[in-house]
Structures are given as structure tokens and as C-alpha cells.
Amino acid sequence: MLRPLAVAIALAALAACARPGPARSPTPVMPPGTARIAVVPFRTAGAPGAEAGGGGEGVPADAGPAAARMLAAHLAETGMAVVDADRVLGAWSLADTTAYDPRVAAHVAEKVGANLAVLGTLSRYRERQGTAWAVEAPAAVAYEAAVVHAPDGALLAVDRFEYAQQALTENLLQLPRFVESGGRWLTREELLDQALARTAERLARALGAPPVRR
Numbered sequence: 330m331l332r333p334l335a336v337a338i339a340l341a342a343l344a345a346c347a348r349p350g351p352a353r354s355p356t357p358v359m360p361p362g363t364a365r366i367a368v369v370p371f372r373t374a375g376a377p378g379a380e381a382g383g384g385g386e387g388v389p390a391d392a393g394p395a396a397a398r399m400l401a402a403h404l405a406e407t408g409m410a411v412v413d414a415d416r417v418l419g420a421w422s423l424a425d426t427t428a429y430d431p432r433v434a435a436h437v438a439e440k441v442g443a444n445l446a447v448l449g450t451l452s453r454y455r456e457r458q459g460t461a462w463a464v465e466a467p468a469a470v471a472y473e474a475a476v477v478h479a480p481d482g483a484l485l486a487v488d489r490f491e492y493a494q495q496a497l498t499e500n501l502l503q504l505p506r507f508v509e510s511g512g513r514w515l516t517r518e519e520l521l522d523q524a525l526a527r528t529a530e531r532l533a534r535a536l537g538a539p540p541v542r543r
Contacts, residue, residue: 364536367412367443368401369421370394371451371472372429388454392521394418396451399522400474403529404447407538412441435479445485447532449474453491454517461513468517469493470524476532486535488528494520 373388398414405411420440426433431448438446453471457464471491477484494515515523 364445365410365412365443366401366404366445366447366476367417367420367434367438367441368397368404368414368447369417369434369437371396371449371474373454374450374452388451392451392454395518396449396472396521396525397447400447400449400525400529403526404533406526407529407533409533409536409538412438412443416441431475431477431482431484435477435482438479444479445536446477446479447474448477451521454521455493456517457494457514459514464514467494468515468520470517470520472521472524474528474532476536486532488531490524490528492520492524 370393373390373393397418401411401414401417417437420437424433424437424440429448431446434446434448438444449472451470451472453469455466455469457468458466469492473487473489475484475488476486
């Protein structure tokens, strides 16, 4: 069984869902103009010893920093002030990260001059088995992400995602997603990137930022 990201996050995200969950704001948000965000590497979980390129359910360790980079880039696209991902990863590597919780994330955020930290758990990161046009098994991704306030570690917003791509013959409700993907089977990296773009928008709205016009 996977350990919860933190007690506060687990309580806020107790029920897993098959679709992206709405961002939540259990405490008053900060004015957007005062927010500066640091995204720390996601914690990875799954079957031990899984191959980074394999089709198993284990999540490779390097997927955590990759997810952080993706989310940081998408948060910047929403207009939020985001600390450079390399700077955050450098500060994280120097921190005492034997524990993974809001307190540690908030401490790292302060070190890089941010007053908000985003941390998360990537619990499923399955690669597709096949090609873009024919698969034996589709890619699947599951994660949760939370925004906490530094230095007190107060929870500001949570978002969850769990999804495995399906063919239109299996579920016609997947039409918008399938069109967005160009009518092909996505890799797990592509699926994660698309999901984190939506998470960034929801977290930015939860923090009071205006919606992004596309």
C-alpha cells in the first residue's frame, strides 16, 4: 500500500477518482500578485525494481523531477510567478529529504525565495505497449498534487488525476480526449504532460489567478 503524501493531503484527497478532480481551496488563497511558486520533485511510488522503460506499474525515480518540470512550465503559462525548475531541484538535492511532506517542501520553497510550494505523488506511470496507432495496453497515469504555503505548510489547493486512454470503440465519451491527442495512442509522458497542463490551470484558478485564454 502506498503511503499518503501527508496526512493533510490524504484527508483532502481521500477518495480516488477516474477523472481529474477539481482543485480545492480549504484555506484563504493569496492574491495572485504576491504568489511565487516552487515545484519540488514529485514522490514516485509503485512496484520496487520496475524498469524505467518497462510496462510495469512501478514508477521510475526520474519521473518525479520530470513531472515537477512539466508542472512548473505549465504554471508559468498560466501567468503565475514560478521559480526556475533547475534552481528548485538544486535546492531539493541539498535538503534533508528523508521525509516527503509539506514542511520539507515549504522549507525548500523558502530557500529559493518562494512563498508557495507544490508537491505531489506520482503513483502510476505505465507506458503504452505498442505504437501510436496500435496498442496491446494503453498508457496510464495517476497522481495527486498539492499547493502549500511557506513557511507554515498550510494546505491551499489539491488536484488529482487518474486516467488510462481508451479507444473510441470502448467509450465514445473519450472523443474530446482522442481528438486532442490526434486520434492516436499517447505515451505516458505525453499523457502526463497533458494532465499536468490541466492541473496547472485548476491550481492557478484556486489561487485566484484569472483563467487563461487560449
